[in-house]
Structures are given as C-alpha cells and as structure tokens.
Amino acid sequence: MSDLYFAQLPVGEMQNFAYLIGSRSARECLLVDPAWAVDELVDRAEADGMRVAGALVTHYHQDHVGGRIFGMEIEGLARLIARAPAPVHVNAHEADGVRKLTGLSENDLVRHESGDSLALGGITVRLLHTPGHTPGSQCFLVEESGAPGKLVSGDTLFLGSCGRVDLPGSDATQMYDSLHNKLKKLPDDTVLYPGHFYASEPYGPLGEQKRRNPYLRATSLDDFLMFLGA
Numbered sequence: 001m002s003d004l005y006f007a008q009l010p011v012g013e014m015q016n017f018a019y020l021i022g023s024r025s026a027r028e029c030l031l032v033d034p035a036w037a038v039d040e041l042v043d044r045a046e047a048d049g050m051r052v053a054g055a056l057v058t059h060y061h062q063d064h065v066g067g068r069i070f071g072m073e074i075e076g077l078a079r080l081i082a083r084a085p086a087p088v089h090v091n092a093h094e095a096d097g098v099r100k101l102t103g104l105s106e107n108d109l110v111r112h113e114s115g116d117s118l119a120l121g122g123i124t125v126r127l128l129h130t131p132g133h134t135p136g137s138q139c140f141l142v143e144e145s146g147a148p149g150k151l152v153s154g155d156t157l158f159l160g161s162c163g164r165v166d167l168p169g170s171d172a173t174q175m176y177d178s179l180h181n182k183l184k185k186l187p188d189d190t191v192l193y194p195g196h197f198y199a200s201e202p203y204g205p206l207g208e209q210k211r212r213n214p215y216l217r218a219t220s221l222d223d224f225l226m227f228l229g230a
Helices: 038-047 076-083 093-102 173-182 205-211 219-227
Strands: 002-013 016-023 028-032 050-057 065-070 070-075 088-089 109-112 117-120 121-128 137-145 150-152 191-193
Touching: 002 038, 016 038, 016 121, 028 117, 038 050, 038 076, 038 191, 050 065, 050 117, 076 088, 076 093, 088 093, 088 121, 093 109, 109 137, 109 205, 173 219, 191 205
Parallel strands: 028 050, 050 088, 088 109, 150 191
Antiparallel strands: 002 016, 016 028, 065 070, 117 121, 121 137, 137 150
C-alpha cells in the first residue's frame, strides 16, 4: 500500500484548490494554500487520522494565504495558526508578502530556497522556485519511491494555460524560464495538480500539457512573449 496521503479539495469562491499531502505511516500531513475553509481542511485531516504538521505556500496572493480581497476577509493562515499551530513554509522571496497580508510573525514562517525538501515518512516534497506569477512563487513536487511524481503547481502552471504575468511583481521572462527550464524538464508521467479549477479536469499528466498547452509549446522567449501580448 502506498504511504502517500494526498487529497485535492475545491475551496472558496475563486475556484481554488487546497491540498493535503502527507505520510500514512507517519500520520502527518501538510496543507497547501489553506486560505479558504481552514477548519474544514483541518477537520478532514484529523478525521483521516492525520496531524497537521505545517503549511506549504505556493505564493502570497490573498486567495492562497488569506487576507482581504474583493471586499471579503479570508481567515487563511492566521486561522490555521490559531487552530493547529505549525510552521508555514514559504519561499524566501515571498515571506515578507505573506507576513504583510496575513499578520503572521517571522517565528511562524520557515523561509526556503529552491531545491529544499521536506520529508514525511516515505514521502518527499521538493520545493521548486518558479518565479513569474510572483517573485517567490514555488511548486511542490511530491515524490514516493516507485510512483510518478505529483506536481502541485499553484498559479504557475494550469491545465491548458499558465499564471498571469500582468500583476505587480509578475515577470513574463521569469515565467518562461520557470515553465521551460524547470517544469517542462520533469518526466512526462508527472501528474499536474494546479492551484485553480480552470479546466474541464482537475488534474492531468504533464506530458499531455507539454504536447497541448500553448504556453509550454512556445519554442522561444520571443514567441512566448508574443503569445502573451507582452
């Protein structure tokens, strides 16, 4: 039986996905982007016999970490810390933005560089710095021996598209590099799990995205920028 504990859950009012990633043998899990429905996410983990050992943040936008957006107040990470105190793992470039939006203290955060990894039982989560949507955007490659990897991609890569690059802190050139020199080099059997439910399916093989996603098919930076209208 696989040691991997993994759940993809639709949450909130902006078609977000949250994730629970952990080890059945260690009975611990990490929550990815717990901005919405935090109590329900923790309840789900506890009902499955898992202890919440921390949170993983893909990027600092409010619909992924909490804060005020479009007139809504999202409890997010602040609620998680109150309900199940545990470290919040962020890319070093994103930490100040997370603190500003959520009110968390520096002691609540663990700052990471690209290539860092976290281990839970027989499960490894590799942290991949993929700037473009934001300066500190990161994806999580979930690995278990003998099984295809699972790529939790936040707002960097979606099924059929990629994250916006017209927001403050976005950078189209960095997005091209993240997509083509990092994510596109992962094995075809890697399964892509995005940060939003923007396609007809909630997840799919990365190899299919390499063949069909126009943002991955661009053959040069100039073509990519032209396609974006940047």
